[in-house]
Amino acid sequence: MLATAFAPDGVDLPRPSIERRSRAGSTDTLADRFEVSSLRSLAPKEHLFCAGDPATHVYRVESGHLCIYRTMMDGRRQVVDFAYPGDVLGLGALGEHGTSAQASVRTVVRCLAVSTLVDSARRDPKLGMQLYETLSHELQAARELLFTVSQKTASERLASFLLALSRRNARRGEKPNEIVLPMTRSDIADFLGLTIETVSRTFTRLRTEKVIDIEQCILVTIRDPRRLEDIAESKGDINV
Amino acid sequence: MLATAFAPDGVDLPRPSIERRSRAGSTDTLADRFEVSSLRSLAPKEHLFCAGDPATHVYRVESGHLCIYRTMMDGRRQVVDFAYPGDVLGLGALGEHGTSAQASVRTVVRCLAVSTLVDSARRDPKLGMQLYETLSHELQAARELLFTVSQKTASERLASFLLALSRRNARRGEKPNEIVLPMTRSDIADFLGLTIETVSRTFTRLRTEKVIDIEQCILVTIRDPRRLEDIAESKGDINV
DNA sequence: CGCAATATTGAGTTGGTTCAAACTACGTGG
């Protein structure tokens, strides 16, 4: 998931992403389970699951992009994560989903029954540890996002967000300075705890100051990575 | 941990708290491990661990209270959780701690070596699942806090906070309307993403409106629980 | 009692929001 990219680089341990799995070799039992799982395709805007649904399956994104969020009755919404190919969804939902998952674009996922997973975990302790590690990363990501949203200014939040996407690109062997945004301004706003207007204005300011370029609203080019990092500040530092 | 109390009541599944363990009986293997672990005592303000420290142990609070937080170089701080007796600390730290844990008052914890825990988990799949479930609750709590901090007003945040403490009391068989605050205003502020002044003013407003009473800054009495819930709004609702 | 740490209250400022109006991208059907 994206939010994981918010985590300090130092703790960027192996995760069950598609790339890493192929290198990890035989130890990756969660990936093995997914190999024999069924496929499901989602149209843009279609939901994979909703908050309150029984958590029957765990999913892995094969292609596309999803937005994971929570809402309040009055419409306030918090996006807690974005899911990219290789990311695992639906873990940590005990009994029923606490979040909803909506595809941003055409998306394909693999579906694994929770009952199967639990059975496997009972027989294979390695799998249990793997689930534990995956969740550990999600927890760290959630706390990093909490920190970002709670303590940083609008510019810092957006800069942190872009840098997280940039690092994700770097990790996947894609251009770190050319970022595609599959999600809407609204998704970004609800992720960072801002309004769409503030997101838009902040993008404009970064463009005016020649830190980034924007084309067609969805392609962001980082022109001055150094300065973007200065703006993001924090650096996920570790201190007392 | 406290933040767990932010989770919707519907998903308040069994957790390895002291009370629940004794009822759970023989299935609780994590508790068994702690029974043979060593004790450590902390003075007020003393740190159990700091961000960046190697994560050598996992802890369970026996008595007292701790504040779990992260900081930025410039001093901005985010409290991610409060730990009470029965709570387990230090899980989800892969390699090194990403947070610091500081005792608010005189505190005693049990210490369990991570290496021991990993060994046990390799032999006992139940333990792995238990760790997984514990982390699931922490993840849900972190997301609930994210939502609270990101989307709610100062009054809503403080009301949610007090209700979470109230529910915690109810769960432990203590008076739900008499809340002791072991942490400082500064801890509360950094937990809720506010300043101490705003926390103080909001407490005062709640007292003026006869929703709560405050004695000696640390004892809060809820006089109008219904109204406090109205103020907190949200109710950890579940919706698309 | 007296001091140092913590908490409260007051007044002025501001970053981000709200409300409202233009603009852009892009899919659809003529």
Next chain:
DNA sequence: CCACGTAGTTTGAACCAACTCAATATTGCG
């Protein structure tokens, strides 16, 4: 292929909740 319509984005101006700075009041410890 272009005109049209709609959803999404950008920009502008006024506003306000929470912040900052500063002074006062508790609390509790030596």
